[in-house]
Amino acid sequence: MNDVALPLSGLSSVGGKSVVARFDGGMLSSNSGVLALAEVEKRLRVAERLARCIDDPRCPDQVVHSLADMIDFRMKMIGAGYEDGNDANRLRRDPVFKMAQDALPSGRDLASQSTLCRLENLPGVRELVAMGRAMVDLYCASFRQVIDDPRCPDQVVHSLADMIGFRMKMIAAGYEDGNDANRLRRDPVFKMAQDALPSGRDLAPVDAVPAGEPARRAGTGRYGPCDGRPLLRFLAPGAEADRTRH
Known part of the structure; x- marks a missing residue:
């Protein structure tokens, strides 16, 4: 038996045009601009550069989200205007954010807020200095x-x-x-x-x-x-x- 979602009826018209509300739109997102950020990241590889500066203390056979993937997700969140890490609990299921991470919208969810919080507290002074130098090297390499x-x-x-x-x-x-x-x-x-x-x-x-x-x-x-x-x-x-x- 097909589960048909009925439209919401009884809505007032606006400007002489009828308003229709439906609930069968599937997986929707308002963050399409993240796909443009993903194309920039594929060229610059900022997340990979920064991830190489950090030692991952986790067991390799138990890692679900790599450091590069988590950094990439966090950067795209900030680029899309979601500076608060708490937004990760919602955006990790966003189909566009998943596609920006080379994953299917129906695939595994991205890193959670608590995982990103541990990531942000992982680098020490040496790692932060190395990350800063990596960004300087990226800047200098951008000239022709x-x-x-x-x-x-x-x-x-x-x-x-x-x-x-x-x-x-x-x-x-x-x-x-x-x-x-x-x-x-x-x-x-x-x-x-x-x-x-x-x-x-x-x-x-x-x-x-x-x-x-x-x-x-x-x-x-x-x-x-x-x-x-x-x-x-x-x-x-x-x-x-x-x-x-x-």
């Missing part, structure tokens, strides 16, 4: 060409790697506006993060003298014959960071 430093080697005060590292730390700390560099370049914590003493030389300014004009040497007041370029120009899309010091 190497940046040539136009400055004279004997007059370089801040290397490209130092300037890019300073800018990335600014962004990570919430200072997305490059103008904050003029203040943060004297910040003792930022200096120590760049392997410098708090009383040492200031970090790179927000912008050097524009290209075509003499480049001022930081801290000396003298000018050299080489061109300078804005600090942010080294982070322009389509350029790969040269991590070697000149």
Whole structure:
């Protein structure tokens, strides 16, 4: 005998059009945008990069959800606007989230909230540092060409790697506006993060003298014959960071 779901009758029309409510829609989801996130993740492999930085203490023959799968699920939750981990108990059954994890909508449920909670508390300090470096490597690998430093080697005060590292730390700390560099370049914590003493030389300014004009040497007041370029120009899309010091 077929179980036929009857429509909900008696609903008022809206704008001259009838309203029909049915309960036989099957497995539905309002998170179709997660599929686009899944395509991005297939190219970047962020979850796999981060999972390699963490030692899994579980017995391999008893693992149901791998670290990479759980990290991937948690990232997609955040990307879809579900920052609260408690949403996992509902989203783990969502057909689109399952498809984004290369699973059938009718397949096994994804990781639960308690499992994700244990995952988030698993990494220690060393693992967090390794994960941060993995993200930096991913960022640097995203550029397409190497940046040539136009400055004279004997007059370089801040290397490209130092300037890019300073800018990335600014962004990570919430200072997305490059103008904050003029203040943060004297910040003792930022200096120590760049392997410098708090009383040492200031970090790179927000912008050097524009290209075509003499480049001022930081801290000396003298000018050299080489061109300078804005600090942010080294982070322009389509350029790969040269991590070697000149």
